[in-house]
Amino acid sequence: MGVDLRLAGPAAACWAVVAVALCVPLAVTFWLVGALAVLGLTIWITLRHSRTGVAVTVAGICGLAAAAATVCALRIGIAESAPIHRDGGKPVVTLQVTGDPMIGAQQSFARLPVRVLTVNRVRTRPVDAQLLLRTGQLPETVPGQRLSVRVRAKPPPGRAADRLLAAHLTALGEPEVIGRAPIWQRWAGTVRERLAATAARALPPRAAGLFPGLVLGDTGDLDPELRENFRAAGLTHLIAVSGANFSIVCGAVVLAVRLAGASTRLTVVLGLAVMVAFVILVRPTDSVLRAAVMGGIGLVAALAARRAQALPALGAAVITVLLFWPQMALAPGFALSVVATLGLVLWAAPLRRALVRRGVPETLAILLAMALAAQILTTPIVIAISDRLSLVSLPANLLVAPVVEVIALLGTAAAVLGALGPAGGPGALIAELLIRATGPEMWWLLTVADGLGGRRWAAPEVPGWQAAVVLSLTGAVAWAVWRAHRRGGVGSATRVVGPGAPTDSSVAPRRRGYP
Structure with missing residues (x-):
């Protein structure tokens, strides 16, 4: 019996285009999506009468890769257009904790993965960010918990791994816990x-x-x-x-x-x-x-x-x-x-x-x-x-x-x-x-x-x-x-x-x- 590789091509294609989308400017990603869509459609029209099923396979791979790149591009666009970049100054934000804190090597600072919900009490589209704060300011956190804190916001560094982050936030005071985590997260x-x-x-x-x-x-x-x-x-x-x-x-x-x-x-x-x-x-x-x-x-x-x-x-x-x-x-x-x-x-x-x-x-x-x-x-x-x-x-x-x-x-x-x-x-x-x-x-x-x-x-x-x-x-x-x-x-x-x-x-x- 042979090895079943039916989904190997679609998986590899999705992985490749998403990785590229995270590394290139947003405009290039949309060009990539368009090229994949045109390529898939062209192959489908050209080979649709083929009995080998090549047309369906290749067109499907192109379509799935284009969809994955589109999802990634939309997520990047939402992060780059987040209002926290336009607000300036030192806004008060409402954050939802999304993970465990990462303590630095010197044990004096921690990075907390968060989701920004409001900026100066104005509700915005939720976007991911990282909050930098001193370990002495870090409260007992559980994913899903809500915090309020005044921050200094700056765009994330240009690393591909940070493309889906809207901002790097630095706490200017001690965060205040304003909402409990869901019961399953507390458990x-x-x-x-x-x-x-x-x-x-x-x-x-x-x-x-x-x-x-x-x-x-x-x-x-x-x-x-x-x-x-x-x-x-x-x-x-x-x-x-x-x-x-x-x-x-x-x-x-x-x-x-x-x-x-x-x-x-x-x-x-x-x-x-x-x-x-x-x-x-x-x-x-x-x-x-x-x-x-x-x-x-x-x-x-x-x-x-x-x-x-x-x-x-x-x-x-x-x-x-x-x-x-x-x-x-x-x-x-x-x-x-x-x-x-x-x-x-x-x-x-x-x-x-x-x-x-x-x-x-x-x-x-x-x-x-x-x-x-x-x-x-x-x-x-x-x-x-x-x-x-x-x-x-x-x-x-x-x-x-x-x-x-x-x-x-x-x-x-x-x-x-x-x-x-x-x-x-x-x-x-x-x-x-x-x-x-x-x-x-x-x-x-x-x-x-x-x-x-x-x-x-x-x-x-x-x-x-x-x-x-x-x-x-x-x-x-x-x-x-x-x-x-x-x-x-x-x-x-x-x-x-x-x-x-x-x-x-x-x-x-x-x-x-x-x-």
Whole structure:
């Protein structure tokens, strides 16, 4: 069976045009939209009688790319024409918090992602911005909360990643909280706060600072030295709530519901609810959005009694994310998540088979295949982002693989149970016991990160021509594995069986309707 690439072209085209739209002037983007529309129409008229379906395919790709570029251009136009640029002076603005604060390296300033709702009490079209303020001025914030503050506004820098921001705001006083966050966001904030407090009681200091990051992506108390060790060891994805965390937690819930005898329809509804709740809880980061959309597609396909093939699901997820969040086209985390999933879909199964044929035990072969498949495509991106190459990433990820799922599952259960009832109630007690149960796993994770990532040679700089050599070698490996995969003839047998999780059909059950 061949590889199903039907949505590969549309996804790549959307990604490319949105990235270009973020990097060029607005007028150029509209010219690009017009050119795509004319090209698609011309090809359709010229080849509409063709029996190969080329006309429909190419015209569809052009139309979808034009739509994605149009959405991005409209978002940029709204940001550039925001009234906050015309108001001048030092306006009083009403802001809605849209994310967690990012504390600077000196711990004296913080950047808070916000949405501007009113300027000098005049309601405007909501636009995204960033608020710079001293950490001493920073109130306890939760996404959805409303603040009022006098600011100094200036246009964002000319970086492509900031094209959808209307302004960079500097607080001239202490923000005043004027509106509470929605109840679901307050619930998420309570879960995160109680998990951090419970972990501090149940674990040693370094492990306690790491635990909320592993479970919910909350790295506010993470030790700086440990953070650097994780980066050098290639384990940073574990504290960023990657798509793997999403798949482990949501997939476990969906599987439990299904095994309990729930119907396909009820399983899909509960699965979608769990996915939405998990996204709210961990915040919609780059990889979480990709995994959530991909998992949602898989569940909806299960409702229709169809198999959601992994590659088409990934392509649909990329298109959906870029249409709603165009800034993801230039987000390194999104690129890493997509290419890691692509590597798993294409190469995990043939690598596993090749290892098993050479006498490697099945369990070890699965771990090795998944680690290698994910790193084949992510290594060039990691080098481009950090100018460093982790020499210990593969062994580090293999060593911690057995404990990651245990920490994720027990930690998520502890987070939810700890938020039930009063702070010192039965739920908090059960949560503390669950966290204490992860003590050996946390010790092992810290040992691997310190033992491998703490070495000076663990992540050397890879600048200039050395990066080119690494990229060339990575490309050669990818080509060789692709050829082996084509000869093996798997491809489309890989499907999505859980939220955002590609898996090999030889391992997954084949019951009809299984999500």
